[in-house]
Amino acid sequence: MDCEKLLTDRLAPAFAAVAGGPVDPVVRRSQRADFQSDAALALARRLGRPPREIAAAVLDRAELGDLCAVAEVSGPGFVNLTISDAALARMVTALAGDPRLGVPAVAGPETVVVDYSAPNVAKEMHVGHLRSTVIGDAVARLLAWRGHRVVRANHLGDWGTPFGMLIEHLVDLGEAEAAEELSMGDLDSFYRAARAKFDADEGFRDRSRRRVVALQGGDATTLRLWRLLVQQSERYFLTVYDLLDVTLTARDFRGESSYHQLLAPVVDELDRLGLLRESAGAACVFPPGSVGRDGAPLPLIVRKSDGGYGYPATDLAALRQRTGELGATRLVYVVGLPQRRHFEMVFGVARQAGWLAPPARAEHVGFGSILGADGRMLRSRAGGSVKLVALLAEAVSRATALTRERNPELDAAEAAEVGRAVGIGAVKYADLASDRHRDHVLDWERMLSLDGNTAPYLQYAYSRIRSIFRRAGAAARPEAPVPLAEPAERALAFELVGFATVVAEVERTLEFHHLAGYLHRLATSFNAFYERCPVLRAEQPVRDGRLLLAELTGRVLRQGLDLLGIRTPERM
RNA sequence: GCGCCCGUAGCUCAGCGGAUAGAGCAGGGGACUUCUAAUCCCAAGGCCGCAGGUUCGAAUCCUGCCGGGCGCACCA
Numbered sequence: 001m002d003c004e005k006l007l008t009d010r011l012a013p014a015f016a017a018v019a020g021g022p023v024d025p026v027v028r029r030s031q032r033a034d035f036q037s038d039a040a041l042a043l044a045r046r047l048g049r050p051p052r053e054i055a056a057a058v059l060d061r062a063e064l065g066d067l068c069a070v071a072e073v074s075g076p077g078f079v080n081l082t083i084s085d086a087a088l089a090r091m092v093t094a095l096a097g098d099p100r101l102g103v104p105a106v107a108g109p110e111t112v113v114v115d116y117s118a119p120n121v122a123k124e125m126h127v128g129h130l131r132s133t134v135i136g137d138a139v140a141r142l143l144a145w146r147g148h149r150v151v152r153a154n155h156l157g158d159w160g161t162p163f164g165m166l167i168e169h170l171v172d173l174g175e176a177e178a179a180e181e182l183s184m185g186d187l188d189s190f191y192r193a194a195r196a197k198f199d200a201d202e203g204f205r206d207r208s209r210r211r212v213v214a215l216q217g218g219d220a221t222t223l224r225l226w227r228l229l230v231q232q233s234e235r236y237f238l239t240v241y242d243l244l245d246v247t248l249t250a251r252d253f254r255g256e257s258s259y260h261q262l263l264a265p266v267v268d269e270l271d272r273l274g275l276l277r278e279s280a281g282a283a284c285v286f287p288p289g290s291v292g293r294d295g296a297p298l299p300l301i302v303r304k305s306d307g308g309y310g311y312p313a314t315d316l317a318a319l320r321q322r323t324g325e326l327g328a329t330r331l332v333y334v335v336g337l338p339q340r341r342h343f344e345m346v347f348g349v350a351r352q353a354g355w356l357a358p359p360a361r362a363e364h365v366g367f368g369s370i371l372g373a374d375g376r377m378l379r380s381r382a383g384g385s386v387k388l389v390a391l392l393a394e395a396v397s398r399a400t401a402l403t404r405e406r407n408p409e410l411d412a413a414e415a416a417e418v419g420r421a422v423g424i425g426a427v428k429y430a431d432l433a434s435d436r437h438r439d440h441v442l443d444w445e446r447m448l449s450l451d452g453n454t455a456p457y458l459q460y461a462y463s464r465i466r467s468i469f470r471r472a473g474a475a476a477r478p479e480a481p482v483p484l485a486e487p488a489e490r491a492l493a494f495e496l497v498g499f500a501t502v503v504a505e506v507e508r509t510l511e512f513h514h515l516a517g518y519l520h521r522l523a524t525s526f527n528a529f530y531e532r533c534p535v536l537r538a539e540q541p542v543r544d545g546r547l548l549l550a551e552l553t554g555r556v557l558r559q560g561l562d563l564l565g566i567r568t569p570e571r572m
Numbered sequence: 573g574c575g576c577c578c579g580u581a582g583c584u585c586a587g588c589g590g591a592u593a594g595a596g597c598a599g600g601g602g603a604c605u606u607c608u609a610a611u612c613c614c615a616a617g618g619c620c621g622c623a624g625g626u627u628c629g630a631a632u633c634c635u636g637c638c639g640g641g642c643g644c645a646c647c648a
Contacts, residue, residue, distance in 0.1 A: 031591085038590055044628075051628085075591050076628080120648080160648065256648090282646050291574065293644050304646040311648055338642055340576060368577070369641080406610055422610095434585060437577060439641070445597095446584065450610055452596040453585080460610050468607050517586065520595085531603095531612045550607095572610070 002102065002500040003035065003091070004028070006067065007081060011037055014062035018054055019043055033070065033080035034494065040077040051077025088490070089482035091497045096478040096548055101556055102500040105147035113151045113322045114140045116334035117241075117248060120157030121233040121255075122166050124188040125240055126385035127378050128336070131367045131440070134431045134565065136334035137246045138512050139365065142563045146507055151326060154248055155318070158230050158255035161308075162194075164212035167225045168204060169194035175228060182232035185239070185389065230255065243392055245424055245565055254318070262317035263309045267302050270316075275352055281305030287348030290341070300345045315346045319362065320355040329360045332510070337366035337437065365510050368439035378442060392424060398448045399423030399456075407572060414571070421567035422456050423448070429455030432564050433516035453520045455566050458557060461523035461530075463572040465554035468535055468547070476551035480544035488529040492549055495522045499556050503563075512564060519560045526553045 004027050011025035023039055030036035040055035047054060055073040064071045069084035095102050116136020119125045136152075144150040169190065170178040181190055197204045214222040234253055241248045267283055270276045275285045277299075284299030292298040302313045322328045333343055343364040350356035372378040378386055400419025403410065410418065430447045431440060433454075450456035469475065484490045495518075502518040505511075535546040558568045 026590090036591090041590065041629080078591065157648070162648085280645075284645075291644085293574075295574070296645095299645055301646045306646075308646085310646065312646095314648090336642095337577060341643060344576095366577085371641095402610080407608075409608095435578095438585085439578075441584070443584075449597075454596090456610065457596090460608085464608065464611085471607060513586080517595085524595090527611060528613090530607075534607070536607050572608080 002504070003083065003494075003497055004501050007035055007037070007064075010064055010067065011039075011058065011062050011079075014058045014060075015039055015043075017061055018057045019047060027081075030078075030080060032074065032078075034083045035081040036074075037079040037081065040073075040079065044077065055079050083494075085484045085490075088484060088493055088497070092482045092493050092548070092552065093479065095496060095499075096476075096552055101552075101559055102497070103146070103503045104500075109148050110330050111149045111151065111326060111328040112143050112330040112332060113153050113326065113328045114143070114332045114334065115153045115155055115318075116140070116332075117237075117246075118155040118157065118335075119233075119237050121163075121230050122182070122187055122194075123157070123191050124385075125237065125388040127370045127388060127391060127442070128385065130388055130391070130427070131370065131431055131436070132334045132336070133241075133244065133246055133248075134428045135365065135367060135436060135512065136332075137248065137565050138432060138563060139332055139334060139510055140247060141565060142503070142507060145563060146503075148330075151322075151328065152248055152252040153254045153318070153322075154252045156230075156234070156253045156255040158233075159257040159260060161212050163215055163226060163229070164208035164210075165194045165198040165204070166191070166229055167211050167215070167222060168207045169197065170225055170229060172197075175225070179228065179232055182229070183235060185236050187233065187236065188387065240389060240392075243389070243420075243424065244428070245567060247565070256314050259314050259317040259321070262321065263303075263313045266313060266317045266320060267309075270302060270349070270353060273353055275349070276302070285349045285352070287345050287352065289348065290345050298345070300349050302349075311342070312346060312349075315342075316350060316353075316355075319346065319350050320353075323350075323355055323357075323360045331356075331360070331362035332365055333362065334365045334367070337368055340364060340366055363510075365436070367436040371439050371441045392427065394444075395423035395427045395448065396420050397423070398444075399426060399450075402448070402450060403572065410571065418569045418572055421569045422450070422459060422572070425455035425459060425561075425566040426450070428564065428566055429458075429516065432512040433520075434513050436511065436513070453516070455561070456572075458519055458523045458561060459566075459568055460572055461526050462554055462557045462561075462568045463570060464530060465526070465550050465557075466570045468550055469554075471536060472547060476547040477544050478548065480548045481541050482548065483542045483545035486529075486533050488525070488532045489546070489549060492522075492525045492529045492553065495525045496549070496552050496556055499560070515560060515563065519557060519564075522553065522556060522560075526550075526557075 007027045008025050015023035015025050023043065026038045027035055040051045040058065043054050044051040052073050055077045059071055059073065059079060067083060067087045068081050070082035072080050074080045114136055117129060117133040119129055140150050140152050198208055211222060215226055234250065238250060270285055277284050277286060279299055282301045282305045283303035284301050286297045286299050290298040300312045301310060303309055322331055347356060347362045356362055370378050396419055399422040400416055403415050403419045403422060426447050434440060482493065484493060502515055506515045533546055535550055538546055561568050
């Protein structure tokens with residue numbers, strides 16, 4: 001099913017025999033054939049034999065007859081491999097009969113915790129949350145589809161000193177009024193108003209401080225007010241997730257408050273393990289390898305000098321709970337790159353404490369900032385951060401207008417639905433289609449140009465396929481003979497068969513731009529095929545075969561886009 | 573000062589040890605009586621930041637510079 005793997009498996013024993021030890025055949029796609037193996041070149045020095053001779057010896061031993069039409073030594077010692085039409089057809093047919101499109105469910109499922117999104121109660125979600133939410137959701141979707149047990153952890157910022165002022169502001173407004181404001185999604189003005197009073201009014205500051213103490217002390221009234229804030233915010237966040245087509249639900253909120261009781265035990269445990277050191281009144285752990293500005297070891301402060309706990313303590317408590325109680329073996333943190341050092345230190349301390357021991361491992365899936373078209377951090381006209389919902393609304397309205405213009409036959413309801421899928425898809429795809437380590441330039445024109453390597457391009461290819469089947473009035477026959485005579489058919493067949501390879505790679509690296517790039521290549525191949533190879537007007541048995549290729553393309557596109565969290569409308 | 577990320581076509585990006593460096597956009601030229609032209613085809617466009625080094629072979633690995641961004645003890 002997976003061509004690279006198939007060829008690798010065939011070539012590896014031959015290389016091993018020739019080299020007298022295991023060798024990776026280094027199989028990859030080639031411009032001169034379907035695939036090439038480059039291992040003979042690297043082996044030449046070690047074996048003291050000319051690379052061409054090694055390649056020839058390998059070809060002599062390798063069993064490729066049922067797979068390759070041509071297997072030959074080329075240039076200085078490359079092995080060029082051309083898959084036979086019969087073998088390619090077999091692989092396509094196998095794909096057609098496989099609901100999982102060649103991607104098997106994992107044999108040994110893991111429990112994976114994906115930590116993502118993480119908005120703050122009573123604070124607007126801004127573009128900074130976009131990448132974490134979009135990338136994290138793709139991680140969760142992909143790993144779940146592969147059969148892992150995925151725990152979505154939405155690390156909600158629902159605890160800490162700001163809640164004193166927020167609750168006091170709520171009291172000032174009156175509960176009904178405050179709930180109204182928050183449920184309208186006007187979190188920004190609520191927060192700003194509280195902040196302004198805090199900064200300006202000494203009395204308010206005092207009340208706020210006392211309120212924090214009451215909150216932490218478990219005062220019933222305070223807790224009730226606090227829950228009101230949290231609930232209203234959660235409700236609002238869920239509407240954003242719904243708009244974004246994100247799989248996070250009410251059950252996935254893991255508020256920082258829920259670790260509150262675990263913080264002191266975490267510090268105690270670190271102390272018991274002899275890892276704790278006091279420095280300037282704070283309880284610290286000094287993980288190996290971390291150095292600060294002055295070259296001195298850098299501490300992870302697990303308890304501040306005022307006795308309070310910050311992020312490090314919460315992250316450690318959460319980590320311990322995840323590997324311990326939950327039994328997770330893979331911890332994924334989808335958080336911006338600036339936090340890299342923080343996570344290095346947290347993971348370092350967790351390892352020292354024995355909370356993060358093989359097979360469990362943690363990875364920081366970091367990403368760059370979102371920049372405006374001017375190449376600087378995205379800001380609103382007023383200079384503040386851009387509201388996420390405003391950005392999404394603009395994407396949807398632009399895409400809806402475009403949809404109306406392009407396809408006047410759609411009624412208003414369907415145009416709105418399509419506009420939403422296209423607009424949201426465009427935003428998410430733009431985020432996922434480039435290497436996440438880079439800063440990501442959010443250019444309205446480009447993102448919504450609906451052309452090039454964009455979600456709409458892929459969605460359009462999908463809708464073309466659906467259109468064919470609406471006209472055909474029947475599904476493709478899975479056992480239809482696979483047509484490969486036309487170059488466009490062959491090229492498309494190859495892309496289809498490569499789905500599993502890409503999914504496996506992305507599962508390992510969590511670099512979704514590889515999947516996006518693959519889907520774009522697939523859509524491009526399909527569009528070229530569509531252009532040159534009429535489906536419905538073709539004679540049998542070619543017609544059935546082309547229907548099969550079209551259907552498979554549709555299934556792979558839908559599955560691939562679904563893994564990215566992007567919808568595939570039937571019509572555009 | 574130290575650390576991390578990033579410098580590839582005018583723009584946005586792939587490629588990260590192999591044969592002539594690839595896409596898309598923008599700009600140029602073509603293709604709709606044909607399953608949606610939101611498409612396709614053709615041409616053009618590059619001292620792969622700079623300089624050394626390793627290698628049969630470097631955009632890719634190493635070192636040093638230059639440029640941009642971010643981080644560097646009690647904010648989350």
